[in-house]
Amino acid sequence: MKKISFIITFLIIGFISVVNAQGTYQLAVLKYSGGGDYYANPTALPNLITFCNQNLATNISADVPYVEVGSQDMFLYPMIHMTGHGNVVFSTAEVENLRNYMLAGGFLHIDDNYGMDEFIRVEIKKVFPNNTLVELPFDHPVFHQKFDFNGLPKIHEHDGKRPQAFGIIENGRLVCLYTVETDLSDGWEDQPVHNDPPEKRKQALQMGANILMYAFMD
Numbered sequence: 001m002k003k004i005s006f007i008i009t010f011l012i013i014g015f016i017s018v019v020n021a022q023g024t025y026q027l028a029v030l031k032y033s034g035g036g037d038y039y040a041n042p043t044a045l046p047n048l049i050t051f052c053n054q055n056l057a058t059n060i061s062a063d064v065p066y067v068e069v070g071s072q073d074m075f076l077y078p079m080i081h082m083t084g085h086g087n088v089v090f091s092t093a094e095v096e097n098l099r100n101y102m103l104a105g106g107f108l109h110i111d112d113n114y115g116m117d118e119f120i121r122v123e124i125k126k127v128f129p130n131n132t133l134v135e136l137p138f139d140h141p142v143f144h145q146k147f148d149f150n151g152l153p154k155i156h157e158h159d160g161k162r163p164q165a166f167g168i169i170e171n172g173r174l175v176c177l178y179t180v181e182t183d184l185s186d187g188w189e190d191q192p193v194h195n196d197p198p199e200k201r202k203q204a205l206q207m208g209a210n211i212l213m214y215a216f217m218d
Contacts, residue, residue, distance in 0.1 A: 147206040
């Protein structure tokens with residue numbers, strides 16, 4: 001296990017060196033099994049990247065690949081986004097790979113696109129069996145990066161429930177952020193997709209930018 005951890009840490013350090021040398025990096029979308037639509041919201045992450053490059057002076061590649069949960073390619077991306085409406089299943093090998101990715105410094109953002117919640121909670125418990133998804137308080141730094149929020153913005157209404165942000169915290173570090181009852185990544189999509197009001201799209205993109213800033217800079 002120590003050897004595996006060393007190799008993973010080496011991969012992360014190597015990636016950081018590439019970022020520093022080339023001045024750019026990529027984000028990715030997680031491809032998972034179980035029948036859920038991991039490919040939902042195809043314009044979301046590209047639009048968030050454009051917003052961040054314009055407003056945070058980041059230099060993130062506009063090319064957003066899909067990366068499989070069990071692939072070593074995960075370690076090429078400092079932040080991975082996951083979404084969908086339905087079932088999620090991680091194999092034993094995928095559980096180990098995803099855990100190693102986050103422990104080595106990677107950051108996972110999961111956004112329930114309505115219908116994922118009951119499934120993802122079970123799978124995340126496999127990844128971190130000794131950790132509990134804890135709700136983040138409104139004074140958590142993720143809400144107060146470049147843009148100030150009093151918790152998550154509500155982009156779409158489904159069940160009349162409040163939006164919530166949960167996290168997996170390992171050794172004092174937030175390694176996984178799970179956003180639910182917000183439809184945050186819907187708000188990142190091209191405007192005609194959901195026809196959201198400009199203010200809602202603005203809130204979604206600003207909160208997304210905060211997540212990215214927190215993942216890379218906090």
